[in-house]
Amino acid sequence: MAKRLFPLSKVYGLLEPGPVVMVTTAWEGKSNIMTMSWHTMMEFEPPIVGCVISNRNYSFEILKSTKECVINIPTLELAGKAVACGNTSGRRVDKFEAFGLTPEPASTVSAPLIAECYANLECRVTDARLVARYNFFILEVLKAWIEPSIKDPRTIHHRGKGAFMVAGETIKLRSKMK
Amino acid sequence: MAKRLFPLSKVYGLLEPGPVVMVTTAWEGKSNIMTMSWHTMMEFEPPIVGCVISNRNYSFEILKSTKECVINIPTLELAGKAVACGNTSGRRVDKFEAFGLTPEPASTVSAPLIAECYANLECRVTDARLVARYNFFILEVLKAWIEPSIKDPRTIHHRGKGAFMVAGETIKLRSKMK
Numbered sequence: 001m002a003k004r005l006f007p008l009s010k011v012y013g014l015l016e017p018g019p020v021v022m023v024t025t026a027w028e029g030k031s032n033i034m035t036m037s038w039h040t041m042m043e044f045e046p047p048i049v050g051c052v053i054s055n056r057n058y059s060f061e062i063l064k065s066t067k068e069c070v071i072n073i074p075t076l077e078l079a080g081k082a083v084a085c086g087n088t089s090g091r092r093v094d095k096f097e098a099f100g101l102t103p104e105p106a107s108t109v110s111a112p113l114i115a116e117c118y119a120n121l122e123c124r125v126t127d128a129r130l131v132a133r134y135n136f137f138i139l140e141v142l143k144a145w146i147e148p149s150i151k152d153p154r155t156i157h158h159r160g161k162g163a164f165m166v167a168g169e170t171i172k173l174r175s176k177m178k
Numbered sequence: 179m180a181k182r183l184f185p186l187s188k189v190y191g192l193l194e195p196g197p198v199v200m201v202t203t204a205w206e207g208k209s210n211i212m213t214m215s216w217h218t219m220m221e222f223e224p225p226i227v228g229c230v231i232s233n234r235n236y237s238f239e240i241l242k243s244t245k246e247c248v249i250n251i252p253t254l255e256l257a258g259k260a261v262a263c264g265n266t267s268g269r270r271v272d273k274f275e276a277f278g279l280t281p282e283p284a285s286t287v288s289a290p291l292i293a294e295c296y297a298n299l300e301c302r303v304t305d306a307r308l309v310a311r312y313n314f315f316i317l318e319v320l321k322a323w324i325e326p327s328i329k330d331p332r333t334i335h336h337r338g339k340g341a342f343m344v345a346g347e348t349i350k351l352r353s354k355m356k
Contacts, residue, residue: 013338016215018196035355037194040218042230042312050228050314052220083351130308134220134316136228152343157335160191162353167335168346173261175340177213 001115006146011047012178014073014119014144015039017167019155020082022072023053024103025062026111031103032090033114034059035082037158039071044178047141049123055135058090063137067125068109071139072117076154076166081116083162108142118147179293184324189225190356192251192297192322193217195345197333198260200250201231202281203240204289209281210268211292212237213260215336217249222356225319227301232313236268241315245303246287249317250295254332254344259294261340286320296331298323 006014015021023034039051049071053060063069074082081099088095096103096112103112106122113120122145127138157165184192193199201212217229227249231238241247252260259277266273274281274290281290284300291298300323305316335343 010338013336013341016196017335017337017343018194038219040228040230041216042314048312050218050312052218079349079351083353083355087352087354127311133305134226134228136220138312154346155343156349157195157345158191158355159195159348160188161356162351163191163348164351165195165330165333165348166346168332168344170337170341170343171257171334173257173340173342174265175261176265177261177336178339 001118001147003145004148006119006144008047008141008144009045011121011141011144012041012044015041015049017155018157019073020158020164022074022082022085022114022117023059024070024072024111024114025059025066027062027066031096031112032059032062033085033095033101035086042138049139049141051137051139052135053137060135063125064131066110068111069123070106070109070111070113071121071123072114073119073155074117076156078116079156079164082156113145118150118153120145179296179325181323182326184297184322186225186319186322187223189299189319189322190219190222193219193227195333196335197251198336198342200252200260200263200292200295201237202248202250202289202292203237203244205240205244209274209290210237210240211263211273211279213264220316227317227319229315229317230313231315238313241303242309244288246289247301248284248287248289248291249299249301250292251297251333252295254334256294257334257342260334291323296325296328
C-alpha cells in the first residue's frame, strides 16, 4: 500500500469505533505482533490511547522495556491472520514469517509497521502508572499513516469467543461532537 | 423490552466491539444522559471498564460525587436520540423528557436504566486515580441486563464528526481468545 501521513488530529476517528488492532513491538532485532481489542482514545491531540496488554503476553515485557509499539489496524481481508496472531505466542513463533505479513520500518520507533494494515500508528508509552494494577498502558501517537484509498474500512470488532462483527455502512448525523 | 439478567462473565463481548454508549447518572432526584465513545474493557470478571468523561460535561461532577452510573447500549433505531443527547447539556435539558426516553430503576445504583437500550450495565467507580490527569474513570460492572431477542445488535460506532459506522454482519473464526 502507498501510505500517506495522516493528521494526528484525526487519529481518534480510527480507533473510536473499536476495531481489533495488531500491536507490533521489537526487541533485539526481533519483532512481534499481538492482537488486541481493549483500547480507548483518551485525548484528541496529541492523540493519547489507553490499552490493556496482559502480562501473560510476550509483548507485555517488550513494551514495558522499550516503551515503543505500533498500533496497526487490519480490515476484513486480514481477519484470519489477526486471529492467527492472537492464537500463537511470539515466544515460539516469528509471526511476520509464519503468517506472511510484511514488516516496514517506522519513522519514530523501532517497532515495525505491518504493511498490509490500512493504518499504522507509531506510539510511545507516556504513562505506566496503571500497568502494575491493570496491565494498562497509556500511549502517545507520534506519527500516523493511512492508505488514502480506503474511505470506509471494513474493520473487524470482537464480540467474544471468535465472533467478529464486520464494520457495516456509514451514516451521517448532525453531531456537534468532534 | 423484557430484559433478562446477563452473566457478568460475558459483558466484555458487549463493549469490546466499541459501540457508542449512553451513560446515565442521577443527582438529587434528577437524571442525566451522556453519549460516550471513549471506553475500553480492562478485566473480564468482575467486568472492569475504563472510560473518559470530559470535565466539561455535566455528568463529570455527578459521577465524581455519586460514583455511580449506568452504561446503556443503543442500537441504530436510537442513533438520532444518542446524537441529540450528545448535542445538549443536562445543565439545561431533562434529556429523558426532551428525547422521549424511558428511565427505569436500576437494582444496585441510583442512576436509571434507559429502557429503550438493548443492554444496560450498572456500574460503580472503583478507581479514580486517573481522573485528575485524564478524566479517566475505572468502573466495575455490578449488574448487567440484556434484551435476549437481539442476537447481532446493530450498534453504532463513531468515526468522528457525525459519521457513524453501523455494525454489519458477524463472522466466526477459530479463535483461542476469550
